[in-house]
Amino acid sequence: MGNEKRQEVGVEQKRDIETDVAVIGAGASGLCAALTLSFGGVSVVIFEQEPEPGGMTNYAEGMFAVGSRLQKKKKVGLTVEEAFNTHMEETHWLANPRLVRTFMDKTADTIDWLESLGAQFSGLFTISPLTPRVWHQMVGFGKEGLIAPLYQKAQSEKNIQVHFETEVKGLMTENGSVVGLVAQDKDGEIRVKAKAVVIAAGGYQDNKEWVDKYCKSGFTQPVVPGKHVGSGIQMAWDAGAEPYDMGVMQTIVLVPGEDLSSQLLVAGYQPGLWVNKLGERFCNESICWKFPMAGNALARQPGAAAWCIFDDDARTRMKDNGVQYVLGEFYDILKNLPDLDDELARGMSEGKVVRGGSLEELAAQMDIDAARLRETLDEYNQACAGNYDPIFGKDRVYLQGIKTPTFWAVKLGLSCFMTNGGIRINHKAEVLREDRTVISGLYAIGCSAGGIVGDTYEVSTTGGSLSFAVNTGRIAGETILQRLGK
Helix, strand or coil: CCCEEEEEECCEEEEEEEEEEEEECCEHHHHHHHHHHHHCCCCEEEECCCCCCEHHHHHCCEEECCCCHHHHHCCCCCCHHHHHHHHHHHCCCCCCHHHHHHHHHHHHHHHHHHHHCCCCEEEEECCCCCCCCCEEEECCHHHHHHHHHHHHHHHHCCCEEEECCCEEEEEEEECCEEEEEEEEECCEEEEEEEEEEEECCCCCCCCHHHHHHHCCCCCCCECCCCCCCCHHHHHHHHCCCCEEEEEEEEEEEECCCCCCCCHHHHHHCCCCEEEECCCCECCCHHHHHCHHHHHHHHHCCHHHEEEEEEEHHHHHHHHHHCCCCCCCCCCCCCCCCCCHHHHHHHHHHCCCEEEECCHHHHHHHHCCCHHHHHHHHHHHHHHHHCCCCCCCCCCHHHCCCCCCCCEEEEEEEEEEEEEEEEECECCCCEEECCCCCEEEEEEECHHHECCCCCCCCCCCCCCHHHHHHHHHHHHHHHHHHHHCCC
């Protein structure tokens, strides 16, 4: 590592550090970049504003890969070409094709690389009956299965230093190149001279001003609130980077305030009948399999709010026989909801559930015009009776009538996981100006970087955000090693 010099300034200290590479953020992308660099003989200093590593990765279930050893063992025949073409079509070719292909080509090798470092994968899954098995889930989620072994390995590397509870305030530049950064911890300012800086600081989902400005949903409370306000993105812009792919947010429909494994949330997220505040059906409810699509649909409704309506027959089915849909692997599909009656009672006490002995009574509890709700329900029940949805074309398996009192309605609201994008990069993770020239010494990875999504996060590459973070971390590290002649 480089030398650290301290200068007394009042009660604070100014410190100067020299290192080969400075990394902003100790999540999956930052740790993978740092380890790649350290294995290549390069010194790295990581700055993390939180008191522990991981960031949003701590809450991730798994990551995308194609062609991995696990997929081959499970006879998953998906090719990189097929995955690439599906992703580009799903993103309407708004994603950066060279970046997407470079990232996908690396995913299989990265699973092996992560396992060699101690990462543990529990199996191979898909989020939807309509999507391929590309989701490599981690034992104990990202915190235990990925971040813990990566950070343990980083601690054993003499070339890596990590500064927690240290906020990076800005980049240092000379003649258009990035030559370091300025950080701040409880002891004062740290000036870091580096041959390269890697921005791995995540998205901006906690920045209300930016989300209201750029995202079609407007600000909505993140599932995991934190300090992701886009500071790394702003630093890159200040250094001349082109703003790119702003406005992509991973929205999701949830029961407000409920944990993702909550039985009340599971019951409320079934693809039955969803109505908005006006009592109108507004989507094919089975798009909840592709949660960002359901988020898009809800974001366009009055107040970004809705209700999931079901009857007592459905309540009994869910309680005794299981559910048709779950979000990820937080709750098992077809698993029954033994505590549903207690959960519905709790939901009523918290204003998340209403019920009625008649449809009119339910409408009054929902503050919806009863005649309009009756029209919607009659139309829906007719579709169920005919085993065909002429309005939105919902799969027949989800067409179950709502006829038996008591009638129930569970409140639905909009939330989000994270944002994707902000800084334009090329397929080497180098940061680009608007004229597509490279800003020497500056790299961006993970959710800070644009080019992977398009206008909506798509889930045919389930776990794409984490996979993009890990793989761009490796790509950035390899690019820097090549630049430094390692």
